[in-house]
Amino acid sequence: MKILKLLLILIILGVGGVAAVMYSGVVDVAADEPHSDFVYWLLEETRETSIKKAAHSIEVPDLSDPELLLTGGVDYEYMCSSCHLKPGQNESDMSLGLYPAPPNLAVADDSHKGHEHGDEMQSTRKNFWVIKHGIKASGMPAWGKTHSDERIWAMVAFLKRLPTLTPEQYQVLTAVD
Amino acid sequence: MKTLTKIALILVPAITLSVTVAAHDPSMHAKKAEKADCSKMDHSKMDMKDPVAVAMMKKCMKQGKASMNKMDHSKMKGMDHSKMKEKKMKKDDHKNH
Numbered sequence: 001m002k003i004l005k006l007l008l009i010l011i012i013l014g015v016g017g018v019a020a021v022m023y024s025g026v027v028d029v030a031a032d033e034p035h036s037d038f039v040y041w042l043l044e045e046t047r048e049t050s051i052k053k054a055a056h057s058i059e060v061p062d063l064s065d066p067e068l069l070l071t072g073g074v075d076y077e078y079m080c081s082s083c084h085l086k087p088g089q090n091e092s093d094m095s096l097g098l099y100p101a102p103p104n105l106a107v108a109d110d111s112h113k114g115h116e117h118g119d120e121m122q123s124t125r126k127n128f129w130v131i132k133h134g135i136k137a138s139g140m141p142a143w144g145k146t147h148s149d150e151r152i153w154a155m156v157a158f159l160k161r162l163p164t165l166t167p168e169q170y171q172v173l174t175a176v177d
Numbered sequence: 178m179k180t181l182t183k184i185a186l187i188l189v190p191a192i193t194l195s196v197t198v199a200a201h202d203p204s205m206h207a208k209k210a211e212k213a214d215c216s217k218m219d220h221s222k223m224d225m226k227d228p229v230a231v232a233m234m235k236k237c238m239k240q241g242k243a244s245m246n247k248m249d250h251s252k253m254k255g256m257d258h259s260k261m262k263e264k265k266m267k268k269d270d271h272k273n274h
């Protein structure tokens with residue numbers, strides 16, 4: 001009986017605590033006010049674990065066809081570069097204004113810190129999954145609703161080479177023909 | 178106030194402001210549909226085994242830029258001319274005059 005009472009009190013306290021946080025307005029949802037370190041870590045771990053689990057069984061096709069760089073490049077320039085930048089550009093309204101901030105995909109993986117990226121295959125799968133499904137409550141859209149898997153794989157292939165491209169190479173690959 | 182604090186008080190807003198101004202350069206908002214600029218390609222440095230180089234060649238051939246005629250193919254590494262579409266190049270050349 002005593003244990004049951006204690007449990008009931010704990011549950012009421014828990015629900016009450018959550019309600020107090022929700023309705024008191026203490027949570028700041030402004031994008032120009034960063035999360036506390038703890039909340040940031042909580043969200044980051046949740047996101048990385050979720051993506052890793054969801055993406056681990058994706059089969060990666062052959063991405064060596066140069067043609068993929070052309071389709072993927074044009075799509076990247078028009079759909080992604082405003083947020084994820086390109087060679088020779090290191091900020092935009094979106095890259096500065098969004099929170100969580102879109103990572104600069106034109107620089108090599110290990111030059112942005114904060115999370116580990118796993119091996120090459122895993123990051124290829126991860127990129128495909130993230131592009132197709134997007135990331136909740138961030139600016140990253142789910143492109144799979146409007147684009148075929150083939151077009152998404154082409155962007156994945158392009159992303160592999162993107163950090164190695166000069167602004168001139170980028171311009172040629174991504175220009176419309 | 179310490180000198181360091183003063184410097185920080187001036188520098189932090191100054192840097193923040195200048196960064197914001199740069200990000201709002203109107204030219205960045207104007208999306209222009211540019212053609213590929215093939216004239217800057219340095220063909221002597223291109224390795225035709227690199228997918229990036231092959232993709233750039235394809236793009237520039239499709240566009241039929243005049244620069245194709247000036248290309249020095251002898252300096253390219255691993256270029257396979259048999260794979261290039263002769264017909265397409267000739268047709269595209271006519272767009273330039």
Ligand SMILES: [Cu+2]
Nearest residue numbers: 103112115117
């Ligand atoms: Cu990253």
